[in-house]
Amino acid sequence: MEINVPKNITETSFGYTLSLISGKWKMIILYLLSEYEVVRYNELQRKIGSITYKMLSSQLKELEADKLINRKEYAMIPPKVEYSLTNRGKSLIPILDAMCDWGSNERPDLYVCIV
Numbered sequence: 852m853e854i855n856v857p858k859n860i861t862e863t864s865f866g867y868t869l870s871l872i873s874g875k876w877k878m879i880i881l882y883l884l885s886e887y888e889v890v891r892y893n894e895l896q897r898k899i900g901s902i903t904y905k906m907l908s909s910q911l912k913e914l915e916a917d918k919l920i921n922r923k924e925y926a927m928i929p930p931k932v933e934y935s936l937t938n939r940g941k942s943l944i945p946i947l948d949a950m951c952d953w954g955s956n957e958r959p960d961l962y963v964c965i966v
Contacts, residue, residue, distance in 0.1 A: 871917050871943075876902055876910045878947060881936065884920060885944045889935045919943065 860866045872878050876899065883898050884890060890898070896907050911934060914920045919940035925931040936944075 868946075871919065874910065874913075876906065877914060878950075880907075880910055880914060881919065881940060881943060882947050884934060884936045884940070885947070889933050892932050892934070895934065914940070 861870070872881065879899060880895065883895060887894075887898075892907070892911075895911075896902060896904060899907070902910075911920065911922070915922050918937055921935045921937055923933045923935070925933075
């Protein structure tokens, strides 16, 4: 019987998960959407603060393509676009919560997580 051994980490379930949430901003975006549920583009940019409009747009498109967030566009002027987590995106929140708990335990002098 032949055992399927991955050639590298990207061929594992861990690698797959990392491919969805890796990058400087994706986990922050997911975290904020979990806290505020529905957020408009400009509001999300203000809450993050140091992200450029181009980078935020790129990260949101990737998260949407990976089916982690919903993008709802309203036909009005000026355009109104809202973002929220999909059920698939919500399933990642316990992982982010665990990371927050770990950080609280390791660095208790930091602010408590908001989720």
